[in-house]
Amino acid sequence: MIVYNKGVNPQGIRAELLLAIICASSYPHDVGVSCIINGEHMRGSLHYSGQAIDFDTFGEGSNSELASMLQAGLPGSYDVLNEHTHVHVEYQPK
Numbered sequence: 001m002i003v004y005n006k007g008v009n010p011q012g013i014r015a016e017l018l019l020a021i022i023c024a025s026s027y028p029h030d031v032g033v034s035c036i037i038n039g040e041h042m043r044g045s046l047h048y049s050g051q052a053i054d055f056d057t058f059g060e061g062s063n064s065e066l067a068s069m070l071q072a073g074l075p076g077s078y079d080v081l082n083e084h085t086h087v088h089v090e091y092q093p094k
Contacts, residue, residue, distance in 0.1 A: 001025075004033045012037050012050040016077075016091040020053055023073040029061030034086055052090040054083075063087050 002025050004010075013036050024031045035054040037047055046052035057066050067082035070089060074080065081088040 001030050002033060003030060005035075008033050008035065009037045013053075014050045014091055017051070017053050017089070020070065020074060020078065020089045020091070023070055024055050024066065026073075027057070027061065027066050027069055029057055030059050031061065031066060032056045032058060046090045046092065051092065052088060054086045054088050056086045 002021060017036070021033070032055065033053060034056050035041075035047060036052075037050055041047045047054075055063075055066060055070075057063050063084060063086065064082055067080050067087045070078075070087065071080040074089070077091060077093045079088075079090045079092055
């Protein structure tokens with residue numbers, strides 16, 4: 001199940017990130033969406049343009065497993081980074 005953390009703002013999200021959410025929803029454990037456009041990020045972050053999303057697992061899940069699954073399930077125009085505290089996914093067409 002996908003759970004959205006309080007304060008997560010989907011307004012302005014790129015439609016392409018919906019594929020990442022759909023892919024994450026197939027993970028067999030609960031997944032939290034901790035950040036889309038909300039929060040503070042590095043200057044130039046793709047979060048600000050709606051092209052990045054952060055997931056985290058809780059309970060029995062692991063961020064490394066989720067990152068591997070997303071990496072395998074998303075096309076090459078997506079970058080998946082296991083930041084250990086969360087999994088960062090960005091849509092960045094090449």
